[in-house]
Amino acid sequence: MRFTVADVFAGCGGLSHGFVRTGLFDVVLGTDIDERALDTFVHNHSKHGSNPVTVSGDIRSLPPSALAGKLNVFGLDHPGSLDILVGGPPCEGFSQNRRHEVILPGGKRTFTRNPLDNDDARNDLFRYFLALVDILRPRMVLIENVPQMVSSRKGATVQEIQRTLALIGYHTEWRILLASDYGVPQIRRRAFVVAWQDSIDGFRWPEPTHGKEKPGVKSRLRPINTVKDAIADLPPAAKAEAGRGGVSRYRKTRSAYAKAMQSNIATPMNHVARTPGEMVLKRLRAMRPGMITSDLPPELLPKSHYYNCYGRLSWDAPAKTITKSCNYLGSGCFGHPEEDRGITMREAARLQSFDDDFDFLSGSEPHVAKMVGSAVPPLLAAALAEQIAKALDT
Structure with missing residues (x-):
């Protein structure tokens, strides 16, 4: 049995791609303010047989009832006919900026954080989402x-979500999940709210599948996937986009994760190395895995910076969080473990658990970085989707 999923604030579709990867869901709708990201969304979902309707631009210009009406073409024309509505309202208003290191007079260093902006208008987008739930009643x-x-x-915020959904008959739970616990080779925490109608016989959160072994304790958990597991099999990075190549160009690997990400058709697109500027290159060459920016020699130390920018990833550990600025070494720990370059956008996608058949349709590297870094890791989404499918099947 296959279920229907509509994805609001979809971006390139990482969340719904995880649902599709289970083989249990068909995507019927995608919305995003970024029209080019929706091109990627449609392109990749069409490979799996979905033909979703898309709505680009600020959906606040479209009444929730009109957006709900877009599903009529699929016969989803009455409350309760859609199986699940998913979405990640833009998070900039919730996000707490990473630590900045500032050099004070006299050479003293201090870390600062910007406070949360609870007045950011984007925080209200979750209320639009809730209004859509009220109309669709998925x-x-x-x-x-x-x-x-x-x-x-x-x-x-979460209390308002729970209270609003309770008024229209939903049970609600929320939890913060760590992506590396579910096989994603990255330290990334995300908050999830799951709600279900009375007709659903409950929901069980997915159990972690990966974790560190404890001395003397037998564990069923698989080892955490590392950067080496994720990207060491990829062909050498190209100087310019050359399209797909033969699968024989993959390097040999024992990594089950890499084998699961590889394409049976051809090596992936978006695997292009960009040469950093002279000063950035000097900083990167001075870094070793595990070092943070303050470990740089004084002559290379920026006056103000993120605490782990210009850092190198470690082969033997999961990546730090892949952000929408992962193409820029000055924005985080995005340096290749050995080579004097930043990670390619395909390497970033691998670290996010996008398989190699997923194409990012943009000629702009910053735009691809935004799509990759803003997405929900599909492998984490798939773990949730499998549990959701079990609940829907009751």
Whole structure:
């Protein structure tokens, strides 16, 4: 049995791609303010037999009832006919900026954080999402966001979500999940809210599948996937986009993760190396895995910076969080473990658990970085989707 899923604030479709990868869901709708990201969304979902309707631009210009009406072409024309509505309302208003290191007079260093902006208008987009739930009355709901959503307004945001959904007959739970616990080779925490109607016989959160072994304790968990597991099999990075190549160009690997990501058709697109500027290259060459920016020699130390920018990833550990600025070494730990370059966008996609058949349709590297870094890791989404499918099947 296959279920229907509509994806609001979809971006390139990482969340719904995870649902599709289970083989249990068909995507019927995608919305995003970024029209080019929706091109990627449609292109990749069409490979799996879905033909979703898309709506680009700021959906606040479209009444929720009109957006719901877009599903009529699929016969989903009455409340309760859609199986699940998923979405990640833009999170910039919830996000807490990473630590900046500032050099004070006299050479003293300090870390600063910008406070949460609880007055950001984008925080209200979750209310539009809730209004859409009220009209569609899907059997289940999944909301994804940064962990700060749970603490936003001292917890008032998730309480408002729970209270609003309870008034229209939904049970609600939320949890912060760590992507590396589900096979994603990356330290990334995301908040999820799951809601279901009374007709659904409950929902069980997915159990972790990967973790560190404890001395003397037998564990069923598989080892955490590392950067080496994720990207070491990829062909050498190209100087310019050359399209797909033969699968024989993959390097040999024992990594089950890499084998699961590889294409049976051809090596992937978006695997292009960009040469950093002279000063950035000097900083990167001075870095070793595990070093942070303050470990740089004084002559290479920026006056103000993120605490782990210009850092190198470690072969033997999962990546740090892949962000929408993952193409820029000055924005985080995005340096290749050995080579004097940043990670390619395909390497970033691998670290996000996008398989190699997933194409990012943009000629702009910053735009591809935004699509990759803003997405929900599909492998984490798939773990949730499998549990949601079990609940829907009751």
